[in-house]
Amino acid sequence: xxxxxxxxxxxLAAILFILGLKGxxxxxxxxxxxxxxxxxxxxxxxxxxxxxxxxSYETIAIGVAIGAVIGVIWAVKVQMTAMPELVAAFNGFxxxxxxxxxxxxxxxxxxxxxxxxxxxxTSITLSGFIGSATLSGSLIAWAKxxxxxxxxxxGLGLQVLSNGSALAALGMGAAYILDPEALWLFCALCAGAVxxxxxxxxxxxxxDMPVIIALLNSCSGLAAAATGFVLGNNVLIIAGSLVxxxxxxxxxxxxKAMNRSLWDVLRGDLGEAAASSPQGDxxxxxxxxxxxxxxxxxxxxxxxVTVVPGYGMAVAQAQHAVRDFANLLEARGAEVRYAIxxxxxxxxxxxxxxxxxxxxxxGKLYDMDTINPLFAETxxxxxxxxxxxxxxSARDEPGSPIYGMPxxxxxKSQVVLVVKRSLSPGFAGIxxxxxxxxxxxxxFSDAKKALQDLSREVxxx
Amino acid sequence: MEAFxxxxxxxxxxxxxxxxxITKIPSTLHTPLMSGSNAISGxxxxxAVVAAGAGDNEVAKYLGLGAVVLATVNxxxxxxxxxxxxxxxxxxx
Numbered sequence: 121x122x123x124x125x126x127x128x129x130x131x132l133a134a135i136l137f138i139l140g141l142k143g144x145x146x147x148x149x150x151x152x153x154x155x156x157x158x159x160x161x162x163x164x165x166x167x168x169x170x171x172x173x174x175x176s177y178e179t180i181a182i183g184v185a186i187g188a189v190i191g192v193i194w195a196v197k198v199q200m201t202a203m204p205e206l207v208a209a210f211n212g213f214x215x216x217x218x219x220x221x222x223x224x225x226x227x228x229x230x231x232x233x234x235x236x237x238x239x240x241x242t243s244i245t246l247s248g249f250i251g252s253a254t255l256s257g258s259l260i261a262w263a264k265x266x267x268x269x270x271x272x273x274x275g276l277g278l279q280v281l282s283n284g285s286a287l288a289a290l291g292m293g294a295a296y297i298l299d300p301e302a303l304w305l306f307c308a309l310c311a312g313a314v315x316x317x318x319x320x321x322x323x324x325x326x327x328d329m330p331v332i333i334a335l336l337n338s339c340s341g342l343a344a345a346a347t348g349f350v351l352g353n354n355v356l357i358i359a360g361s362l363v364x365x366x367x368x369x370x371x372x373x374x375x376k377a378m379n380r381s382l383w384d385v386l387r388g389d390l391g392e393a394a395a396s397s398p399q400g401d402x403x404x405x406x407x408x409x410x411x412x413x414x415x416x417x418x419x420x421x422x423x424x425v426t427v428v429p430g431y432g433m434a435v436a437q438a439q440h441a442v443r444d445f446a447n448l449l450e451a452r453g454a455e456v457r458y459a460i461x462x463x464x465x466x467x468x469x470x471x472x473x474x475x476x477x478x479x480x481x482x483g484k485l486y487d488m489d490t491i492n493p494l495f496a497e498t499x500x501x502x503x504x505x506x507x508x509x510x511x512x513s514a515r516d517e518p519g520s521p522i523y524g525m526p527x528x529x530x531x532k533s534q535v536v537l538v539v540k541r542s543l544s545p546g547f548a549g550i551x552x553x554x555x556x557x558x559x560x561x562x563x564f565s566d567a568k569k570a571l572q573d574l575s576r577e578v579x580x581x
Numbered sequence: 582m583e584a585f586x587x588x589x590x591x592x593x594x595x596x597x598x599x600x601x602x603i604t605k606i607p608s609t610l611h612t613p614l615m616s617g618s619n620a621i622s623g624x625x626x627x628x629a630v631v632a633a634g635a636g637d638n639e640v641a642k643y644l645g646l647g648a649v650v651l652a653t654v655n656x657x658x659x660x661x662x663x664x665x666x667x668x669x670x671x672x673x674x
Contacts, residue, residue: 137621140617141606141614141618144606145605146607147609147670148671150670151664151667151668153617154617154663154664161621161624161626161656164624164626165626165627169630171631173634174630174635175635179636179645182646183649183653184649187654187656188653190653190654191653191654191659194662195658195659195662203662206658206662207615207619210616210619210654210658210659213623213651213654214619214622214655216648217625217655220644220647221629221648223641224633224648227641227644228632228635239585334615337615337622340622343622344623344624349585351627352584355624355627356624357588358592359624360622362621363619364596365595365598365603366618367615369600369604370614467615469608469611469614470612473612473613473666476666476669477669482670485609
């Protein structure tokens with residue numbers, strides 16, 4: 121295949137990526153969109169294989185075979201609750217692959233035709249830096265989500281180290297651009313970036329994960345785009361920048377939903393403020409605890425029930441129990457809605473995927489702005505393992521560390537039933553005065569068990 | 582320099598296209614969006630294939646092999662898992 125034909129194929133692939141993403145604007149067209157994207161990828165790969173630069177197919181075949189087996193097994197076996205871990209790991213692989221391609225380009229200078237040397241070296245530096253940091257940062261995020269890594273250091277020393285490692289890596293990069301023969305400089309650049317990625321993500325805690333995963337998603341795209349500059353290849357630049365833009369928008373949405381800057385999230389800052397806030401007996405004697413038998417009576421006359429899922433639902437794998445309970449209520453004539461806070465769970469859209477897995481129609485899932493005015497007409501709001509996103513302090517108390525964070529106004533419902541294992545604070549580490557309100561009942565239990573008990577009791581009504 | 586400017590033009594325009602499309606994607610599909618865009622960022626496989634197949638430098642070949650493996654996991658796993666998720670959304674309206 122001549123270079124013109126190959127470039128035409130790349131253009132077609134880029135168009136398919138754009139149409140594919142466009143398909144994701146509606147659940148109805150999304151499956152087809154994903155197929156379009158996959159077709160574009162296949163086309164781009166086939167066109168590349170036909171490139172006359174390629175003389176040996178053996179290594180490629182081995183690599184594709186290994187990667188495909190791992191990818192298929194992983195994608196087929198993974199549980200929906202483990203989706204944040206999978207996306208975190210895959211972000212890292214994308215970044216790592218880009219860094220390796222940059223490395224390969226550094227070791228075979230002059231193979232890229234028609235791209236000025238200075239552009240090649242500068243982009244090798246960028247791709248190596250972003251890719252390496254994305255790889256190590258994603259692996260840390262993955263380990264945190266898996267619960268393997270619980271270490272969460274904070275403070276000025278960490279910031280100095282992290283900024284220092286970034287500067288050192290970029291310094292090595294600048295030296296490499298001036299002296300591209302010195303490959304050790306490139307290796308040192310990547311090593312520095314790996315350290316930077318680790319230090320940047322290690323301070324980020326549980327509920328901030330949606331932000332960091334979205335950010336790493338963006339970085340994996342930018343690394344691919346930088347690789348595109350190395351090779352002078354437009355399809356890499358286009359696909360990479362689409363992903364970069366996507367991850368960036370999601371990062372912004374997540375930050376806004378927590379009323380925090382990206383900078384604060386990366387420093388793990390909320391933890392500092394929260395550690396000094398009062399704890400202890402704010403709850404003493406002021407919460408009302410209930411039993412499944414008692415709570416079931418709430419649903420005897422309830423017409424509108426709103427379920428507010430949080431990370432606790434994912435941990436308890438309670439999505440199917442939620443659906444069963446909702447079916448029961450709907451059979452009794454009630455309307456069941458689901459209120460989804462943007463940062464509920466550990467990644468953007470986490471709750472939506474879990475509820476979709478349990479066959480909850482997406483038309484019943486309401487986003488925060490739509491559902492908030494509707495809490496006033498809600499008879500019972502069930503909070504399932506959500507905490508900070510329903511804390512009225514964020515709305516009412518200017519002194520609170522989370523003040524200004526948009527929340528779900530569940531306290532406007534007639535009755536709030538909080539299903540929670542204990543009174544332990546959420547990620548922000550601050551007490552939730554929702555639990556002490558007059559219209560709040562606490563059902564201390566695992567989310568799944570609570571719903572199964574409630575279902576049984578409601579059936580007996 | 583001219584080639585570089587063209588590349589930058591392509592980059593900037595693609596970012597704008599990305600912003601226009603992504604802002605229209607509903608929050609309910611944000612997880613499949615992440616896994617799907619993740620698969621698209623596996624496009625770096627194109628560079629990986631060139632590095633692994635060009636064949637004139639041993640080190641570059643092995644770096645290329647590693648890149649092909651990682652990028653293929655990204656591409657194959659990414660599109661598959663996205664398809665699996667989206668099929669769940671399509672099942673019921």
